[in-house]
Amino acid sequence: MSITTLFENYSEFRHRHPDGDVPHNPYKWAMAIDLDACSGCNACAVACYAENNLPVVGREKFANGQVMHWMRIERYWDHDGSEFPERGARYLPMLCQQCEAAPCETVCPVGATNHTPDGLNSQIYNRCIGSRYCSSNCPYKVRYFNWWDYPSTDNVWPAEMNMQLNPDVTVRGKGVMEKCTFCIQRIRGAESDAKTQGRLVRDDGELQTACQQACPTSAISFGNLVDPESRVHKQWMAQQVELNKHEQAKDEEPGGSDLRGYRVYEWLAPYPSIMYLERVRETEI
Amino acid sequence: MHSFLRLSLLLLGFFVAGISYAADTPQSNPVDPGVDGSAIDKAARQKSDSGGSAFSDWITKYWAEGPDNIGPAVKQPIEFPHFRHAGDHDKGGMEINCMYCHTYARRSLVAGIPPVQKCIGCHQSIDEVRNKPRIKKLFAYWDAKKSIPWKKVHDLPDFVRFSHERHIQRFVFQLNRPVQEVCGYCHGNVKTMTVARRQKLLSMGFCVTCHEIKHPVTAPGGIPIGNQAYWYSMRKPVIDASGILKAQGPNDCSVCHK
């Protein structure tokens, strides 16, 4: 960006989240995860390792909390004091929420993480200087830092194993931050194909994230939130969750809503792009 | 002492001002393409090709690659004469379409080097040059079924994912621009070269300058070009005086870096 553009358009460039004047057009990628369907099996997380060149850090580094799983399956208990967890465990796949007003974006000194016009929170590895401010300010702690130089670490990608690396995704060296990208390489590929063919990306499985594609219970749906025909749009509408609100009208209803859609830490107003659907438990048994 | 200080301060000021200006000036980049090929203003193109000012050009180019503004001469296993294949008829060339050999460009990220098979496909029936040294070399590779170890001339860093496909699709197929002109935006006038040399900076600024230009997305009358009346950039499109909707090229970072 030239200096002129910088001064003229800075506010525009760093738009907060879509509002009347700058709507998302034609894409806004978003997700819905049904926690009632999610079984916590970890297939999505492994698929993410396969798709996004995530390093396997090994036992010691995992013990040090330096694991690099972009998608972690969290297991919660009820902690109600009973002898057994009689209603099972609660699983939550936690990944980057691709916030519209992302706390990480504003604080990065070099603008290595920023918002794309199609509503992604992008992370530019080669711009990152490793100040780790973004992760410090992330309420979900879903950003992962390359504490070590994994490409040159023993047994991370030894010979032959490195042949599996996805050439569409940069292999990150030491000192850069990384996180879930909603499989941006797939998104850009699909957008590019659609553009070449003079159409929009279809909602028929043309574009799936790796986790969504693997998920055995199809708990994850992903798509274009501004496309009224897309499944994600319909889900968000049905659950009455609006993207750029930090308090949903349905939650104000007396007695609470019987809709399942919610977003984690919505009240903090980062406007996350992932809607979860509450898990349900039968009371008659 | 004081005058020395004063002078150095002054020089420093000039330097900073010069560099700021240089960086603010669009670097040598193609002209904003019109709706169709006829709309090109040649004069405008020339001006734009020469960049902003000589001084800023010099500064930016010096930073990028030293005093020479063209990339280094690359020694190739076979000195491939681009001018002979792609050059104009009146200059002894055959005006072969770039995409005849660089056939992947329109459907892949990379333009691709043609397989040896392709060279042989034509050359096996061109007897008059069959015994020239370079052709002999070519056949030697073919007979040994070895690929020719061409050197990369335009080698972007690994974290840049430039898509030939999108550029060819947009400019050649959707805007009907001549192929050689489109390729030339980044590769220069290859039809006059033997072994290709890098002509443009290909720095990020080089890319960004072009992507900041507002390109037409509709033809006059509001017909979307290539069915694409939408935009991917940070800024809203604008409708210019002639009623053409113009938008920036895709210019968020993750277009190329992912």
Add this chain to the structure above:
Amino acid sequence: MMNSEFDRRDFLKVLGWGGTAVALTGCGNGMVESGKETVVSYVETKDYMIPSVSVYFNSTCAQCDAGCSITGRIREGRVLKLEGNPESAINRGKTCGLGQAGVQNHYNPDRVRAPLLRTGNTGEAITWEKAYALIDEKLKGVSGNEVAFLTGGMSGHTKVLMGNYMDSLGSKNHFVYEAIGPAVVRAANKKSYGVEMPRFNIGKARVVLSFGADFLGAWVSPVNFSQQYAQFRKGSGGHQRGVLIQVESKMTITGANADRWLAVRPGTEGILALGIINALGAHGVSIPGDIAAAVKTYDKDRVSNDTGVSAEQIDKIAAILKERTPSLVLAGSAAEGYAHGSQNAAAINLLNHVLGNVGKTIEAAAIVPFPQMAPLTGNTAALKALNDGLAAGKYKVLFSYGSNPVFTSPAAMKYKDNMAKADFKVVFAQYLDETALQADLVLPLDSALEDWGTQVPEYMAGNAQINIRQPLMEKLHADTRGMGDILLTLIKQRRAAEYKPFDDYYGYLRAAVLQNKAALGGANQPDNDIFWNETLSKGIIKFEGAKHASLSVKSGAAGLTLPAPSAADAEYPLQLIPHVNANLRDGRNTNQPWLQESPDPLTTIVWDSWIEIHPKKAAELGIVEGDIVEVTSKSGSLKVQAYIFPGIHPDAVSIPLGRGHEAMGRYAKGYGVNPFQILDMIYDKETGELALHETRVKISRTGNRVIVVKDEGPVGGNQEGQKIVPEMLTNKVNLSKEI
């Protein structure tokens, strides 16, 4: 896609080694360069080969025996990622984590790369010719009865070849062994339903009552069941969401997803099943006379007393089972792993008959019309038979393929020592695992992503299908062979004339498929090449309208005797439950680092083993998380870190299977402990299967303490009052109306 067979193989050749350049770290301070790097171009190429554009080929996953169809993404000659093939009725485009890691099985750096002949304690690399000659030589003068062949489960053309080879040797000693297969349940199903593996229609059921069947984790065909589970939760046909009740002593991932998880006293699953039948009778469900008689004594109070499940709860289960039909009752590994496992399973299956589920949610599976290709399922009784034979010195030559008995058999069985009694031991292996280390000759195998083959899945989800396995890329190592190729070569040593037309296994496979073209759905396709390529392209041969096995709808309670719950044992007070982790299974996948680093769904522990102890028991024994405890059974002991886990019966402890390798490469060796080693040799009384859950142990602190390596933080999955994973408690919600 593909034009001819030649294209296909040529493609692999050209690209196999051409495009080995990998994505480098893109984080340097890059500059535009000229003349530094070489562009790899092809000499000849096909139209579909475009650099930087992926091509996709279908094949079959070999990570477990469920037979999911996969689609490999291939770029520049390298297979990069596996996705599910949507055309398959089994996995319908989905994969599990295990399947995703298939590429790591292929690219694993610890694969055996050349035939190894034992010289002293080291393996010397030899040529295949020499290896084959050696086998030929060793088999001379050995009668068929003195040759034993141990394999894992097999099906398809490999099984056919295998059978023919055994015939050619004149041997009947083909032992099919699976360490953790549901062998007892198969036998019980055969008795109750007339088939070993019917189709379980979870998706149609409104209530699923599962006795330790970890169908979302590692049981039978988890990807298929997971999909059905999603459908079951949504509710179908205007019904509300299905209800899952899981009865087991140690919570599995299925238990973690249950609406009601019941911690039953270990081994009393059958009693609870009979108690529920009794309660159903009390709720007015008509029960056949003989069954009613058999369950008469299982009144609520007794059952509650025996199992630890409250009478009120039994009533509730009976009520919901009566109210919501159809339901489905599953008997799984937790129920079958006892000396009375067959009885347990029979009692549980009886519930399905009482509830009238047979024929509704339990259906007959479709059968592939080629019985010779039908799967041979393995069991532990086979290993016991082999082991007895080896101990008696009956076998001179032993072949071993597709299993790792040295690792997966109880140490008390002394398989390792008995194996040494055979004169010549050949192990076909992809890795130098514990069994391969005992071999005289190790023959390196192709990975599943570079091999040809066919597979008939044991659990047939939809129409009958044969899965095709085909190479997704050129061989990684020049000196590995597919099992089919090896068997073919070995048969040729015996019956050269008969197998002369087949150059290799690929040729055999192609000929075999084309021979039955009409039966395989190619009746209207005159061109053999086109038919073959279409078949490969689909990766599945489907049999529309194939016939189904017939179910026996009636079943009695004859011969049903369930022992009273075992009395408290002062010396070994705790029941050891070796549990099957969905990713690591019996340990054959432990060397895939993605799986090692994938947290256990219940404990979130990685890269290590642990013992799960109920908080109450732990407090009693003074054990806290991370304490290294010594676990002692009658047959051995091991030391492992403790994890305090609420989802386990206080009288039981649990250690995961699959870790504790002493070999098998850098990612497997030295991580965790192997609970197989301390299992007592107790067998199911009817089937003779090893009763995995029957071992009793005592635990004691060693005084050492470590920090448990796990993903969960110090608050142990507590939400700390925040709204992170809220829960909707209702019986009214109808999810089928949601989008």
Add this chain to the structure above:
Amino acid sequence: MKDIREDIAWAKINTDVLKSLENPRKLYWVILFIAVAVFGVGVGCEVYQYNMGLGVGNFDNPHMWGLYIATFIFWIGMSHSGTLLSAILHIMHADWRKPIYRFAEAMTTFSLMTAGLFVAVHLGRIWQIYFALPYPNMRQVWPNFQSPLLWDAMAIFTYLSSSILFLYVGMIPDLAICRDNMHSGWRKKLYAVLSLGWEGTDRQWRNFRMTYLTIACFLIPLAVSVHSIVSTDFAASQQPGWHITSFPPYFVAGALYSGCAAIITLFIILRYVFKFEEYMTKSILKKVARLTFAIAMVWTYLKWVEFAQAWFGHNAHDQHLLIEKATGTYAPFWWMMNFCASVVPFMLVFKRFQTNIPVLFAVSLLLNLGMWLERFMIVAPTFADGFYPWTWDHNQWPSLVQWGIVFGSFGWFAILFMLFCKIFPSVSMYEVKEMVYHRSLETKKLQALQAAGELAAAGKGAH
């Protein structure tokens, strides 16, 4: 007790101060060597960290920041005292600052230089640090002007350059004295160049005073802004424990506080080493001690404001974090911080301690320790117990590499300061002369007044 004796001869001032520039004793070299060794440890750790990645510091997710940021704030804070003494007190005409402001100003500069190192050391990709600076470049990209970290970097650079300028400008007349008292050697040449041809003409003095005052005026808002910006690194974020409005004044007060404490420490050391008893008098020390106490109380008040904000803000996360600080893994540090930084300063209330050098020395070290802990307590607990309970982590401690670099920074500071003391006069000669002169004038005035008063008294009231 007088701040300074009025009858010190100007020549004696010159000789006393210039004596500190003479060839050092052996002990000096020993200590310098130790400082170099300590710095070497830090450099070694950094080289190791550079090669291996930040993992050697035992960082993890969520402990993204560790000792580096805490120590960075510590050094930035320390830098404020010099500005306080040299600029603020200069404008307020508190002339007792004159014998001690020079070393304080040097301390400012050097602690800023040390703090700057931490900015770099802390980065994952230190070799790309220039990405954080707004300059026109080939990529045509800019840093993110919204980020406090960017302003942080800019503020520090501005403050550092201004501080160096201020230190240097204030030294020019002294450098001329040095030049005039040296007869040969490299020092003579150095002073000759640095004194910029100072001759002490009226015009030079006039320009000098104007320049000095201007820079002083410029420096004061700068100093306040620097630490305010540092505080926005935290305050502008969303995290519990950081998202606190009172952080800017709290940080500035903390900075002045730790700076004053450090001044006491160095004051005592210099007074002892260079035998500056006549210039760095106990009376001045007493004033510094009182100033320190006052700032300590301001700081303590603001700390209570922070707690109150967390507690009464009805934000469960903030409350939880505060409880966690007081009772959790970090509790020993937190209580020690409170003790050192809020209780220990009450020692300074007692008059006899205000001039008791051993006690003051110990107190000043304790205060500095407390202030370092305070920074650590701002940074670390928020990571350990932030928003998301799943990632809470109480088991992560900085590794020896982190400690080594922190340790090394003290060596670096010591090297710079020791070299400074031997090359440049650490007491401002011309200003001490001014002070002596002014004081003697005042005394004379006073005496005259007293005499007049006595006269008047004798005359039974003139008014």
